[in-house]
Amino acid sequence: MDIKEVLRFADDLVLAKTGKHLDRLQEAVLLASWQSQRYSQLAKEFHCTERHVGNMASKLWQTLSKILDKNVTKSNFRSTMERYQVSHNSNFLNSNFLEQGNINFCTEISHPPNAQQKSPPEQTSTEGDTEQKQRLDLRDAPTLRTFYDRTSSPLTTLETWIVEQNCRLLTITGISGIGKSAIARNLIPQIQTQFDRIIWRSLRTSPPLETTLKNLIQFLSNQNPPLPRGGEGGVFPANTDAQLSILIETLRENRCLIILDDVQQILSSGQLAGHYKPEKNYGTLFKLIGEIPHNSCLILNSWEPPSDILTFTDDNSAVCLLQLTGLGEAATEILREKGLLDEEYWPELIELYQGNPLWLKLVAQTINNLFSGRVSQYLSYQPVFLGDELTPILQQHYQRLSEIEKQAIALISNETEPVSFTLLMSKCQGSQVELFKAIQSLDRRGIIAKLSCESETVFTIPPVLKQYVQMIL
Numbered sequence: 001m002d003i004k005e006v007l008r009f010a011d012d013l014v015l016a017k018t019g020k021h022l023d024r025l026q027e028a029v030l031l032a033s034w035q036s037q038r039y040s041q042l043a044k045e046f047h048c049t050e051r052h053v054g055n056m057a058s059k060l061w062q063t064l065s066k067i068l069d070k071n072v073t074k075s076n077f078r079s080t081m082e083r084y085q086v087s088h089n090s091n092f093l094n095s096n097f098l099e100q101g102n103i104n105f106c107t108e109i110s111h112p113p114n115a116q117q118k119s120p121p122e123q124t125s126t127e128g129d130t131e132q133k134q135r136l137d138l139r140d141a142p143t144l145r146t147f148y149d150r151t152s153s154p155l156t157t158l159e160t161w162i163v164e165q166n167c168r169l170l171t172i173t174g175i176s177g178i179g180k181s182a183i184a185r186n187l188i189p190q191i192q193t194q195f196d197r198i199i200w201r202s203l204r205t206s207p208p209l210e211t212t213l214k215n216l217i218q219f220l221s222n223q224n225p226p227l228p229r230g231g232e233g234g235v236f237p238a239n240t241d242a243q244l245s246i247l248i249e250t251l252r253e254n255r256c257l258i259i260l261d262d263v264q265q266i267l268s269s270g271q272l273a274g275h276y277k278p279e280k281n282y283g284t285l286f287k288l289i290g291e292i293p294h295n296s297c298l299i300l301n302s303w304e305p306p307s308d309i310l311t312f313t314d315d316n317s318a319v320c321l322l323q324l325t326g327l328g329e330a331a332t333e334i335l336r337e338k339g340l341l342d343e344e345y346w347p348e349l350i351e352l353y354q355g356n357p358l359w360l361k362l363v364a365q366t367i368n369n370l371f372s373g374r375v376s377q378y379l380s381y382q383p384v385f386l387g388d389e390l391t392p393i394l395q396q397h398y399q400r401l402s403e404i405e406k407q408a409i410a411l412i413s414n415e416t417e418p419v420s421f422t423l424l425m426s427k428c429q430g431s432q433v434e435l436f437k438a439i440q441s442l443d444r445r446g447i448i449a450k451l452s453c454e455s456e457t458v459f460t461i462p463p464v465l466k467q468y469v470q471m472i473l
């Protein structure tokens, strides 16, 4: 176990217990304890008193002691963690505090890790077997990392929709790197006690609907092979309708949370946003989950919303859509984490990269490599630097566009000022209706921004995309 793993592990434990991640000072306390450094050094680094560090650390030790059911202190933190790794590794990995890749497990809620160690989770018998069992399959999910919530707190919005509003179908859209997977992953610890089963699947390989259905039913109904309700003689039904009804029945019987990530991969390229690939008709699945009453929830993460979802979003509080935008001010934490300099220039950098956490991480790396972290020096050069990591991401977005969308953004990219619809009409080929649809589609993809200018709405595209389009034309 290296210190990174220890910090991640401690963060998961504290998050599961308190609902909050470790903050920077708490992480620094753990790091200092691991490396036998003094609190006085931390106090200097964090511009606070040694007493403040001591108080904060003492609370942290109390929390960890309660969770681990052991007295944890600064002096025994490292040895405690190392001992745990050796003697309880498998139990830790199987506990409901940690959801590790490639582990498909069943746990009971609210048991400390040492209670888990007494018997294997699946075989644990509880008094009268009345205790609720929870199953999680997060093998496809990203690991929990430091997460900064935006000022508008979309994380809280998602939680409210699911917990209070009983949202059945929730779509999170946004450009690559904006944090769809991260927010969905960070939502799980906040709401996991509400669900009996949680499964995360990525559609990045664009699997046929039947494969996904089989996969979900197998896990959610806890049958391997799955129960053939609607099928014949113990065979999983080949008929998609029968598979769908098994799934819906399962979603009624247990409160399940399903997260489907990378949903854009089952949508078409070269067309307006949101059309299903003809051979991958997931539409019926999404429609049924959105419309039929049950207590479960399906979250979709996608670069663009499947178009039919928008038709049943209106007037239906059980179907919700969140278009994720940049981190805004919270992005400064990422730049701080990366050790950049010239804090007064950070807002400019954040705006240039739309507060996109992935893009900011990439550019921060460049700034560190080329200019030793000096943001002002980087910003003195034009145009926006895209780099080998960002260019292919932008290319993937560009390639998904229809011809008329490409024309529209080429035109907007060539203008220094935001462009009106009248100007677009005069220069793009295609009818007014086609252009309306194209602009709407670009908006759904999060690729253009609308601005109000005197009495009309004008359109612009963010600097990074503008630079990419100018580069390839």
Ligand SMILES: Nc1ncnc2c1ncn2[C@@H]1O[C@H](COP(=O)(O)OP(=O)(O)OP(=O)(O)O)[C@@H](O)[C@H]1O
Binding pocket: 145, 146, 147, 148, 149, 150, 174, 175, 176, 177, 178, 179, 180, 181, 182, 183, 303, 327, 334, 357, 358
């Ligand atoms: N709120 C946040 N705070 C800190 N880091 C974040 C935040 N959101 C995302 N990140 C980081 O930014 C990177 C990209 O995030 P993520 O993978 O969730 O994007 P995405 O929208 O799912 O992209 P894609 O569409 O390509 O899958 C990751 O390294 C993630 O940890």
Ligand SMILES: [Mg+2]
Binding pocket: 180, 181, 182, 261, 262, 301
């Ligand atoms: Mg993602």
